[in-house]
Amino acid sequence: MTFHCTESESEFIQRVIKEISSTKSNREPLFVAKHPIGIDIRVEAIELLLDMESNDVCIVGICGFGGIGKTTISKAVYNRIANRFEGSCFLENVREMSKIIGGIIQLQETLLSKILQDRDLKVYNVFEGINLIKERLRHKKVLIILDDVKDSKDVENLLGECNWFASGSRVIITTRDKHILTTLGRDPRIYEVTKLSQCEASELFNRHAFQASEYGEDYSSEYGEDYSELAKQIICYANGLPLALKIIGSDLCGKNIHEWKSALERVTTRMML
Incomplete structure (x- = not known):
């Protein structure tokens, strides 16, 4: 009898653990x-x-x-x-x-x-x-x-x-x-769902492309005005779409200015099609 009682307790404990885990x-x-x-x-x-x-x-x-x-x-x-x-x-x-x-x-x-x-x-x-x-x-x-x-x-x-x-x-x-x-x-x-505002779009792109912090540190001194101008154009073409801003920004992170210009050309071409 003791064996069956112990077995029943064990099964009960295992069941409780399973339920809590799930x-x-x-x-x-x-x-x-x-x-x-x-x-x-x-x-x-x-x-x-x-x-x-x-x-x-x-x-x-x-x-x-x-x-x-x-x-x-x-x-x-x-x-x-x-x-x-x-x-x-x-x-x-x-x-x-x-x-x-x-x-x-x-x-x-x-x-x-x-x-x-x-x-x-x-x-x-x-x-x-x-x-x-x-x-x-x-x-x-x-x-x-x-x-x-x-x-x-x-x-x-x-x-x-x-x-x-x-x-x-x-x-x-x-x-x-x-x-x-x-x-x-x-x-x-x-x-x-509405598109992101200009401010929201800029912040999202900058976070991905420049790894800008939530505290809004200025990244232009590190990356230069050329990057800043290209970023503004890309953000404009992305038209407030979070997915586009995320993908393009992440893809450009750490790349040189020539790659940024090529990316802008590709985005511009797609928008014109």
Whole structure:
């Protein structure tokens, strides 16, 4: 009898450790950006739309064209509010995953396993996944973010009907196509992401290209006015797109003036096409 009692205690302890470990991993913050310039003000605007004090099930759409920062902003929102829910899941690259054979099934498995804390959960077809989401999540207050959605059918396969979820649940969908949000039938609140201001764009580019600090030290004395003038032109052509500013700035970091001029020529040529 003592042996069986000891064995039962051991199994219980292992189960508790597993649950604590899985909960901890699910709550780890998502990486947002090396230099999250202009993120906070946009996150605060989305939080207002989410109306966190309301017990309704609320859907918020974040829309805008590629490279404007939808994913980055939604990750920052997730980090700020995920601990207020019984379960949470950030599903990234829905558009790309939906093109892969079995991709939607993988997303359904990820959604269920993250929220239910069951890494061994398996889904064998899309319809089974929809039924599992309905049955297993219908009484839970959840936060679900579907990132980069192109087709409303993918929303149906991953969320079914949002009224399945418990009161207080929040769903965030990022998309380039605003029309997808208007077809959901629950009057989603929509946040349209704006480009970075001139000041924000300059700061983001300078952080990546010159490794300028957040305290705004002047880099022109080290790099020279030639670099400064080229930077202004590149920032202008990037047109407030965070992804473009990050990629070009990171690529130019540490390079000589001739490489900067060549880069500006390439950017100018692309803009004229």
